[in-house]
Amino acid sequence: xxxSDPPGELLVILRxxxxxxxxxxxxxxxxxxxxAFGQSVTLLFQGEGVMALLEGQDxxxxxxxxxxxxxxxxxxxxxxxxxxDAAALARFGLxxxxxxxxxxxxxxxxxxxxxxxHPQVLVF
Amino acid sequence: xxxxxxxRSPGGSLVYRDAxxxxxxxxxxxxxEDGVQGxxxxxxxxxxxxxxxxxxLREDLVSRGLEGRCDEAVQVVDVDxxxxxxEEADKTVSWF
Amino acid sequence: xxxxxxxxxxxYSQQASHSALRFAMxxxxxxxxxxxxxxxxxxxxxxxxxxxxPQDEPHLPDAWRELHERHGTELLVxxxxxxxxGLLDExxxxxxxxxxxxxxxxxxxxxxxxxxxxxxxxxxxxxxxP
Numbered sequence: 001x002x003x004s005d006p007p008g009e010l011l012v013i014l015r016x017x018x019x020x021x022x023x024x025x026x027x028x029x030x031x032x033x034x035x036a037f038g039q040s041v042t043l044l045f046q047g048e049g050v051m052a053l054l055e056g057q058d059x060x061x062x063x064x065x066x067x068x069x070x071x072x073x074x075x076x077x078x079x080x081x082x083x084x085d086a087a088a089l090a091r092f093g094l095x096x097x098x099x100x101x102x103x104x105x106x107x108x109x110x111x112x113x114x115x116x117x118h119p120q121v122l123v124f
Numbered sequence: 125x126x127x128x129x130x131x132r133s134p135g136g137s138l139v140y141r142d143a144x145x146x147x148x149x150x151x152x153x154x155x156x157e158d159g160v161q162g163x164x165x166x167x168x169x170x171x172x173x174x175x176x177x178x179x180x181l182r183e184d185l186v187s188r189g190l191e192g193r194c195d196e197a198v199q200v201v202d203v204d205x206x207x208x209x210x211e212e213a214d215k216t217v218s219w220f
Numbered sequence: 221x222x223x224x225x226x227x228x229x230x231x232y233s234q235q236a237s238h239s240a241l242r243f244a245m246x247x248x249x250x251x252x253x254x255x256x257x258x259x260x261x262x263x264x265x266x267x268x269x270x271x272x273x274p275q276d277e278p279h280l281p282d283a284w285r286e287l288h289e290r291h292g293t294e295l296l297v298x299x300x301x302x303x304x305x306g307l308l309d310e311x312x313x314x315x316x317x318x319x320x321x322x323x324x325x326x327x328x329x330x331x332x333x334x335x336x337x338x339x340x341x342x343x344x345x346x347x348x349x350p
Contacts, residue, residue, distance in 0.1 A: 010339070013217075015142070026261055029300070033332040039340075047142055085142075112148035115126060120339045121217045122226075122347065131235070131349065157235045183242070184235075203246040210344050211221065211250075220349035 007117035008040035008081055014124055017051035018067045019060055024052050027124025028070050035077040042081040042118060043074070044111075045103060050088045053099040071101055083114065126151045127213035131220055133161035134170040143219040144173055154201070154209055155180040160190060168195040181206055223247055223254050224338040229350035230262035231280040232273065237266055240348040241283055248291060255342055256294040257284065258335045259327075262350060264302045267295070267327040281327075288326040296338075299329040 012031040016023035035041045045053055057068040074080070086105035089095065096105065106114065115121055128147055134140045140162065147153065153174050155162050162170060163180040171178050175197045182202045185191040194200060201209065210216055225244060229236025240257065247254045259266050271281045287293050303312060306322060309329050313321040323329060339345050 010336075015139070022261065026301070030332055030335065034336045034339075037333055037336050039336065047139070087145075108145040111146045112151070115146050115217065116148050119215065120345065121126075121215060122339075123217060123219055123349070129346075131239075156239060184239075203242050204250060206243060207246050207250050207252070210223075210346055216344065216346050218347035218349050 007114075008042040009119055010034050010039050011042045011044060011115065011118035011121045012124065013044045013046050013121065014049035014052060015047045016124065017048040018057060019064065023124045024049065024067050025065070025070070027122070028067055030122060030124065031079060032070070032073075032077050035079050040081070041077075041079045042083070042114070043079060043103075044083045044085070044106065044114065045088075046085040047088050050084055050092060050094065053084060053101055053103060054094070055098060055100045057100075068100060074101070085111075125213050127209050127216045128153045129216055129218040130155055130159040130162070131157035131218070133158045134167055135161060139219050140170060143217075144171070146217070147174060150177075152177045152179060152209060152213065154206065155198075156184055156206075157181075160184045160188065160194075163194045163198040163200075164190065165193075165195040168197060179205070179209065221252050221343040222341070223252050224342040224345045225254070225257045226335065226345060226347040227257060227259050227263035227266060228261040229348060231266050231268075231271070232277075233262070234350040236263065236348040236350050237280050238278065241278075241280065241287070243346065243348070244287055244293070254287070254291060254293045256296055256334075256338050257287075258296045258298070258338060260298045260301055260332075260335065262301075262305075263348075264297050264305055264307050267297045267302065267307055267323045269322050269324045285326055295327045296330045296334050297323060297327050298332055298335070300332065302329055 014027045057066050082103035083106040084103040160180045179199045227240045231237040309323040310321045
């Protein structure tokens, strides 16, 4: 693993961009609840899920809630193990400077070890 | 060992690429639902890195008329075989 | 082994519910116990009390109920997903001032914490996404 902390109990893989569907929000909800139940949670923003990390998001035209406010609360829930799919960042032409959270870029070759290290993996 | 479960066809969704990239050297991949279209000889090359660990659910092949068209590298399992694969794995990860 | 299933696809729109049900029916035959099925996202529509599919199609809500009756499997419905989609049991209907209710036992409205608890308690948690 890329970081020295012991692996978490639950890995939540977020693969959907904000607003287009509720998957991102519901995945984050699952992560927050798990953390509130005392589990150590790791998040991996993968594929289009990297869009969740973009700076400057807003609510929808009808007031639909986005997810950036939730992301800013992750620290309060002690969710500090954050990874972002490095290949997906590159695919969308983004860099770490575009992100609202300090997530660690994860190379494809290191991804299997992250999945193997967590007893439970949920994909949203 | 993780059992990865994929319900999307490689012809219609790129999720299979992230699933493959997330697989460890002993992990297995089970194609279900629309995913079984990936078992066709013309599609199975997408799963080249895991051909020795590639499974497809028989009843989803049968209902789609694909059972006889499956590539011979793919190991076809019935629903009991699906359960057995989950027994043998430490955990399962479902991609969509 | 003790199993739990997470069902996230809408019945009759995606195959997820059918796949999950088939898997659920195969578990006892291999000596396993299915503790719970957790319905999340559009999967909560599996709990629709008023579902009336044509007679020549599988009746999913009834099939889940039968699973509960035969094996004691808990049918847990995420309350946050359900309320947004108009799926309320009698208590929630009263609380929100609605005249009818659309969820009834053995389906239970419950929090996401139950899903996390299942992941911890069961040997295997298998997800059936849309």
